[in-house]
Amino acid sequence: MNGLVALVSGFLFALGLGISGMTRPHIVRGFLDVFGSWDWRLIGVMGGAIGIHAITYRLILKRSSPILGPKFQLPTKKDIDMRLIIGSMLFGLGWGWAGICPGPGLVSVVSGNFSFLYFVGAMLVGMKMFQIFEQKFLNKKVRGIYE
């Protein structure tokens, strides 16, 4: 059943990304081009998504558990560290450069447009490289430097 939930959620998520314009890199880059010809329309995506989810999140957490599982699995990290800042900076640089973030990239690989294929291929390599890097350098030994 959790598989079906994930399937439906992923399907709807993809439709939302497409309808809102997130799968068109020039619209995303136009949104980030605040000092140029700023296209502010994507504010509506965040507004719509957060507007809905901020309310439903509070209602759902009144329950003691999700419908299909024993407990909620929410992120537990609370610390503000260099990992969070540097990671978000690198992500933002790549996001602005291509106008694509992970969700829209994945949704768009099926479009057959090579721009998305290059992007997603490199993104998966970047993720794998991070996991190797994390295992070698971030786990325990030199944690103090990064966190």
Next chain:
Amino acid sequence: MNQIMGGVIIGIAATIMLLFSGRVTGISGILGGLLNPKTQDKSWRLFFVVGLLFGGVTLKLLRPDFFTVISSASPMDYLIAGFLVGFGTLLGNGCTSGHGVCGISRLSPRSILATVTFISAGIISVILFKFIRGEL
């Protein structure tokens, strides 16, 4: 094209995941988990990605114009950007969906800071891109 309607659908997708499975809909985290051999719960992650791809196929059939790319970026630009996005989202524990939508909805200080940081970096990146190309 309707930004608010698209956003609402994304909010509903995140709501379904939280209400039924108790999980956060963070796409980079879901993908990172699939790539990590140590991850135990791979099946729901795979179903989510299949759902995303299925949604992509549906959109392609109904509205192929949703995937129009208007950009002077080269394949090399997409390779570099993709690498930064993959590495950065796992280092920073989230992207536009996990931090930007789910995290801000929870009013998580980490996610608010992450979102401000990646939007700022995105703004700088667009300026740099235009500067290098002489479009500024």
